[in-house]
Amino acid sequence: MVSVDAERGLVLIAEDEPAIADLQRLYLARAGYGVHVERDGQQALAQIRRLRPALVILDVGLPGLDGIEVCRRLRAEDDWTPVVFVTARDDEIDRVLGLELGADDYVTKPFSPRELVARVAGVLRRARGIDGAIVLELGDVRLEPTARRVEVAGEEVHLTATEFDLLATLLRRPGQVFTREQLLATVWGIADYGGSRTVDVHVAQLRAKLGPRAPIRTHRGVGYSAAAP
Numbered sequence: 001m002v003s004v005d006a007e008r009g010l011v012l013i014a015e016d017e018p019a020i021a022d023l024q025r026l027y028l029a030r031a032g033y034g035v036h037v038e039r040d041g042q043q044a045l046a047q048i049r050r051l052r053p054a055l056v057i058l059d060v061g062l063p064g065l066d067g068i069e070v071c072r073r074l075r076a077e078d079d080w081t082p083v084v085f086v087t088a089r090d091d092e093i094d095r096v097l098g099l100e101l102g103a104d105d106y107v108t109k110p111f112s113p114r115e116l117v118a119r120v121a122g123v124l125r126r127a128r129g130i131d132g133a134i135v136l137e138l139g140d141v142r143l144e145p146t147a148r149r150v151e152v153a154g155e156e157v158h159l160t161a162t163e164f165d166l167l168a169t170l171l172r173r174p175g176q177v178f179t180r181e182q183l184l185a186t187v188w189g190i191a192d193y194g195g196s197r198t199v200d201v202h203v204a205q206l207r208a209k210l211g212p213r214a215p216i217r218t219h220r221g222v223g224y225s226a227a228a229p
């Protein structure tokens with residue numbers, strides 16, 4: 001069942017609806033990913049620990065353990081494997097975004113398999129990093145793009161791939177005000193991504209992790225900039 005393309009990596013799909021799992025498997029395999037499917041949350045968690053996939057596609061409504069609980073348990077073990085959630089309803093999106101679980105992205109059913117593959121590619125590209133060895137520093141925050149490492153006052157802080165890219169984007173141009181639309185385009189790579197709430201939620205998560213001296217300023221009605229606290 002498991003065949004891993006060394007370059008693309010293994011994607012673990014946790015999905016209990018066979019028709020959806022088959023479609024995801026087909027498109028991801030065609031795009032060159034190794035694919036492993038689990039239909040139950042408990043099994044998915046066990047296989048994520050065993051197989052160490054490059055990315056997990058996690059249905060929220062799973063039997064056994066739901067997708068949110070699977071992600072919560074991974075993060076509790078300091079496992080920051082990128083996660084793309086699959087949600088069925090608006091209230092599930094709110095749960096995914098509201099709990100600071102370190103979701104790197106999400107799609108809502110029904111979604112196009114092509115869109116899912118594009119999201120997977122985007123999250124993996126960000127997780128692997130494309131920058132040179134420049135260090136970005138502002139206030140107490142130090143970010144190493146290549147190592148994808150962030151420190152606040154010398155203490156390492158674990159960010160999701162999305163939070164990391166958001167911070168790096170702001171820190172590359174201190175003082176420049178980015179609109180939410182610009183951040184969506186730069187960080188998420190998508191021109192129109194279902195509204196600005198995504199940006200606001202990720203900025204809030206980032207601030208929560210960086211602490212009271214987070215070097216991010218809100219420009220009401222406009223967007224965000226990096227600025228010394």
Ligand code: CA
Nearest residue numbers: 016059061062
């Ligand atoms: Ca389901």
